[in-house]
Amino acid sequence: MSVVSAFLVPGNPLPVLKPAVPAWGDLAQAMRKAGLALAASRPDAVLVYSTQWIAVLDQLWITRRHTTGVHVDENWYEFGDLPFDIHADEKVAAACVEACPKNGVHARGVDYDGFPIDSGTIAVSGLLGIGGADRPLVIGSNNVYHNGEVTEKLAALARDCAAAQGKRVAVVGVGGLSGSVFRTEIDPATDHFASAEEDRWNRRVLKVMEEGDVEQLRKITPEYAGAARVDMGFKHLHWILGALDGAFRGAHVHGYGPLYGSGAAVVEFKI
Amino acid sequence: MSQGEIIAGFLAPHPPHLVYGENPAQNEPKSQGGWEPLRWAYERARAALEEMRPDVLLVHSPHWMTSVGHHFLGVERLSGKSVDPIFPNLFRYDFSLNVDVELAEACAEEGRKAGLVTKMMRNPNFRVDYGTITTLHMIRPQWDIPVVGISANNSPYYLNTEEGLGEMDVLGRATLAAIRKTGRRAVLLASNTLSHWHFHEEPAIPEDMSKEHPQSMAGYQWDMRMIELMRKGHMKEVFELLPKFIVEAFAEVKSGAFTWMHAAMGYPQVPAELYGYGTVIGTGNAVMCWDMRNARGPAPVHRGAAERSSALAV
Numbered sequence: 001m002s003v004v005s006a007f008l009v010p011g012n013p014l015p016v017l018k019p020a021v022p023a024w025g026d027l028a029q030a031m032r033k034a035g036l037a038l039a040a041s042r043p044d045a046v047l048v049y050s051t052q053w054i055a056v057l058d059q060l061w062i063t064r065r066h067t068t069g070v071h072v073d074e075n076w077y078e079f080g081d082l083p084f085d086i087h088a089d090e091k092v093a094a095a096c097v098e099a100c101p102k103n104g105v106h107a108r109g110v111d112y113d114g115f116p117i118d119s120g121t122i123a124v125s126g127l128l129g130i131g132g133a134d135r136p137l138v139i140g141s142n143n144v145y146h147n148g149e150v151t152e153k154l155a156a157l158a159r160d161c162a163a164a165q166g167k168r169v170a171v172v173g174v175g176g177l178s179g180s181v182f183r184t185e186i187d188p189a190t191d192h193f194a195s196a197e198e199d200r201w202n203r204r205v206l207k208v209m210e211e212g213d214v215e216q217l218r219k220i221t222p223e224y225a226g227a228a229r230v231d232m233g234f235k236h237l238h239w240i241l242g243a244l245d246g247a248f249r250g251a252h253v254h255g256y257g258p259l260y261g262s263g264a265a266v267v268e269f270k271i
Numbered sequence: 272m273s274q275g276e277i278i279a280g281f282l283a284p285h286p287p288h289l290v291y292g293e294n295p296a297q298n299e300p301k302s303q304g305g306w307e308p309l310r311w312a313y314e315r316a317r318a319a320l321e322e323m324r325p326d327v328l329l330v331h332s333p334h335w336m337t338s339v340g341h342h343f344l345g346v347e348r349l350s351g352k353s354v355d356p357i358f359p360n361l362f363r364y365d366f367s368l369n370v371d372v373e374l375a376e377a378c379a380e381e382g383r384k385a386g387l388v389t390k391m392m393r394n395p396n397f398r399v400d401y402g403t404i405t406t407l408h409m410i411r412p413q414w415d416i417p418v419v420g421i422s423a424n425n426s427p428y429y430l431n432t433e434e435g436l437g438e439m440d441v442l443g444r445a446t447l448a449a450i451r452k453t454g455r456r457a458v459l460l461a462s463n464t465l466s467h468w469h470f471h472e473e474p475a476i477p478e479d480m481s482k483e484h485p486q487s488m489a490g491y492q493w494d495m496r497m498i499e500l501m502r503k504g505h506m507k508e509v510f511e512l513l514p515k516f517i518v519e520a521f522a523e524v525k526s527g528a529f530t531w532m533h534a535a536m537g538y539p540q541v542p543a544e545l546y547g548y549g550t551v552i553g554t555g556n557a558v559m560c561w562d563m564r565n566a567r568g569p570a571p572v573h574r575g576a577a578e579r580s581s582a583l584a585v
Contacts, residue, residue, distance in 0.1 A: 053356070055356075057358070071398075072398060075338055078390075078393070108473075112363060113352075116398060182339070183388065184340070185339060260338075260339075
């Protein structure tokens, strides 16, 4: 298979913006470890799906070869800027745009100076060490009207487009776990899960991942998504499942912790 | 310093298509026009605003969504290129705006006193959202009036509509208190679409108006019902219907700008001027004005708003 590694990582930029906060720094460190594993798998490109790149019309793909700039998160601007320098595999992305209609999905390429690449993609690129010229990204948007099934198809489509060009890929789903957050300002040093029940749910789901029980994972995901307010219904997991043809042997959790009350994990899948 | 006042409130929706259709120098992509009835509606709104000569424009935008509190632009001058993440083919706009930081800080302070979490955005590299920019461009393309930009806290979505709009009501009352204390003559802009059902695919030529129409009959009928009530000044009924409208028409007023604006104005029972209505990718958009100079008198602003806030919380 052309997929050489797969990862689930949080898209909240707090770990990169404030690594001095223990819980957030631990997640940043976990992502750096995952990045080493990703690099060791020697992909030619990285298929990235971030829950924070929202689309409502069509399926969008970044087709601009090189994008640089300074991004400021709309919520966490007080903690600083997110400079970025991201290379995309525009050939694979263009192939994805072309292939989408054959799968019943309208698609468009995004090749504009100043396009606001989302906080999640930027934060993750830095920590995982991806998005350089040696490991360019294939970035697909999160169309809010696409369900998990469509998301899986899009990931499989991207993988196949890369394979058709002889490229090995890593796959990265960028998004959170449980979604309850603190709605008032907290001392970051005291960050913890906003809901103990959601924390239990997260741990249960991570255990199922570690066991490689995909059938059980698929079975509990809908209930988990509702009960724990999971980020975008856990479509970022579907992105990974789609690229992996719904099969993995297990997973290693590099890190798990709170991000302003929500749940976040860094997971490397055994494929 | 004399006591400040709200001169008017505008319903001022923000489809970037309107900027694209107008072809201003600041916007990189160029069009063959399109959405003229809405753009002509904004021309009338611009003329009304010119005549009002406010000190400041306050805009509440659903495309600056925040989770911890209600945020205010707090940098005196912000500039840059705003590329719409959803419609990058239509909106790549070079903006430069001046912020009335003193009023923004007063709004934040009054909000805090009223029990809200508020924050000042002080990062000079912040990219102002396209909703704020589109509304401001369409209402005042000269960009010569200072602004206060206000985020849409996600409470109507994270909590529920009633609780969320209850917060917007408190925010509106706090905004009025700040305007009064700072002596500003202010115009409020609610950057909201009405019915928000939309098409999921874009035409090959976005400005091909042969493809433009309401996405749903139900959404259109809801819009007409609400607009007619607004034109008659039956705002009490509008707010009674608002939760149902939000559900059945997927109305963007859920994000809070409309409630914020009317709470600040004390829910005036005055007829709104409709400048025009039109659809954009199927959504319903109305440009309307509540001229508070027509509503002079001892309006029971705080008391009325508080009562409404209680009603919303039920």
